[in-house]
């Protein structure tokens with residue numbers, strides 16, 4: 001039998017509940033943690049064209065349904081974790097598995113301004129590029145100079161931001177025209193204006209304190225479940241429907257922040273999805289507003 005050409009770790013029937021911040025959901029057929037970028041290229045090249053492939057960062061915006069996910073998940077966190085700082089040009093070149101709070105800290109230490117918002121986003125750079133993650137006035141793509149992507153054949157490509165249609169929590173590769181791309185992010189170069197490192201560190205502390213005060217961070221969650229509709233807040237609308245504290249199975253609409261669904265202990269993915277449907281139905285009925293789900297839901301129901 002041929003030896004595998006890759007050096008990373010391949011596991012069969014991996015529980016995705018261990019890899020998403022909701023701590024709920026089904027298993028994936030196969031899960032691969034590459035040794036590094038070269039190894040990821042070799043792994044992808046070796047996959048049959050029919051094998052579904054999913055990239056996952058820290059799972060902080062993801063739900064895998066209870067009956068699981070067919071195909072292979074590639075975990076980027078820990079695998080794609082190299083970064084390089086260019087202080088002269090106020091740039092950080094980072095691989096997709098680097099955590100956003102780490103980028104915020106590096107930028108502050110290196111005297112760059114404007115990366116502080118990343119401190120509150122508990123995902124990887126790859127996830128932030130996919131979602132155009134943002135908060136407190138900052139957005140990931142506001143700092144992107146270029147990205148590096150990989151496709152199923154393991155080919156790498158450098159792309160400028162102009163290759164993407166970038167919106168609020170939405171990034172679409174223009175050539176493909178869909179959110180579900182088969183070209184994944186493996187690295188990006190970010191640029192920030194020069195700033196005062198001490199002031200940036202202070203701002204990070206303030207942003208984190210605001211989050212602790214307003215978000216139910218003591219229970220497993222996936223951040224905001226719905227995008228905010230134009231000119232309004234999903235949390236306000238859900239609260240106005242009287243749904244704060246409403247539970248289905250082990251999932252609860254947080255009494256602290258109505259756009260958060262928390263896992264109160266033994267939630268199934270189906271409980272969480274049922275609450276998502278309930279909240280969007282209630283808001284549609286009461287206000288005529290169609291809430292859009294920000295969280296990505298994949299797998300078999």
Ligand SMILES: Cc1cc2nc3c(=O)[nH]c(=O)nc-3n(C[C@H](O)[C@H](O)[C@H](O)COP(=O)(O)OP(=O)(O)OC[C@H]3O[C@@H](n4cnc5c(N)ncnc54)[C@H](O)[C@@H]3O)c2cc1C
Nearest residue numbers: 057058059060061123124126127128133134135184185223
């Ligand atoms: C407590 C809490 C607070 C949060 N606050 C915010 C906030 O303020 N603002 C905000 O925008 N979000 C917020 N989020 C949501 C989440 O952290 C972000 O969406 C984050 O960018 C997701 O990164 P991730 O690595 O966890 O992605 P994952 O959840 O692992 O994946 C999300 C999606 O991106 C895809 N993906 C992941 N990596 C790659 C890659 N390298 N290439 C291509 N596709 C990829 C996945 O397939 C999936 O579709 C919060 C979440 C939590 C739990």
